[in-house]
Amino acid sequence: MEKNAKIYVAGHRGMVGSAIVRKLQSEGYNNLVLRTSSELDLRNQSQTEIFFTTEKPEYVFLAAAKVGGIMANNTYRADFLYENLMIQSNVIHQSYVHKVKKLLFLGSSCIYPKLAPQPLKEEYLLSGYLEETNEPYAIAKIAGIKLCENYRRQYGCHFISAMPTNLYGPNDNYDLEKSHVIPALIRKFHEAKMNNLPNVEVWGSGKPLREFMHVNDLADAIYFLMKNYKEEQFVNVGTGEEVSIKSLAEIICEVIHYEGTIVWNSERPDGTPRKLMSVEILRRLGWKHKIQLKEGIQEVYAQKYLR
Ligand code: GDP
DSSP: OOTTOOEEEETTTSHHHHHHHHHHHHTTOOOEEOOOTTTOOTTOHHHHHHHHHHHOOSEEEEOOOOOOOHHHHHHSHHHHHHHHHHHHHHHHHHHHHTTOSEEEEEOOGGGSOTTOOSSBOGGGTTSSOOOGGGHHHHHHHHHHHHHHHHHHHHHOOOEEEEEEOEEEOTTOOOOTTTSOHHHHHHHHHHHHHHTTOSEEEEESOSOOEEOEEEHHHHHHHHHHHHHHOOOSSOEEEOOSOOEEHHHHHHHHHHHHTOOSEEEEETTSOOOSSEEOBOOHHHHHHTOOOOOOHHHHHHHHHHHHHOO
């Protein structure tokens, strides 16, 4: 990827897309093509086609997607399936039509079967039933992987896919009903501290185990893959380290210096019991994350609330 190559980052306003843009800019790339969703609706086939015909990007990072936490996935089920299928089909197909040199598609760790052995190896894809709460989103992401795989097999396209673990970082969504757990808890504990509230409600039992990665580490990993990885097999991107939701809540409590108590609300879903990625392939390729969880949360908290 030459420094003046024309690179389209789809979804550059989102947490992942904006991290990719920061990474590319810091590496000296100066010909990025960016469009907000109001300028270009990637769900719309003809708008996407006109965009590719006009701009002819050489490289594509496909980070545009409808995303959300456990409640959003479970509530807006049709939207998560339809919008993600449309966005990725349009971008991947146009990348084929306009001979994009390389495309990287971003999936998610929720593509794996609910009861797959852990850590989740890439080969476990489609070996069992998915987690019910995010099945529509997972089905869309699996279709994205298969599009990349099969445009490669049928047309020889250089399309690769990366499956990130649960992410957090700047430009995350802090809406309490739609967000993921880290921004939700940062907001809840911060507001409770500011308002001297005696307790904070946290969803589920606290028992589920999750792996979390700072989005700057993800951007670093996918830049690495874009430069060095050529295979059909999609690659997990994670830290290989897991934490219970209970420990996570305690870490966030500590970072924020909140002194009240945590109240567990079992009316809210736990979701999948455990979700740890195998990072064997990524390690073998020579990449490892740098940002530790507490340090990453400290940074995100400071950026959001202490400036
Ligand atoms: P998931 O990995 O797809 O389940 O995504 P989430 O980040 O939404 O949830 C992770 C875990 O955190 C689940 O077990 C949730 O029940 C738990 N959790 C605890 N409190 C919250 C909260 O306030 N918001 C969210 N989104 N999850 C929470």
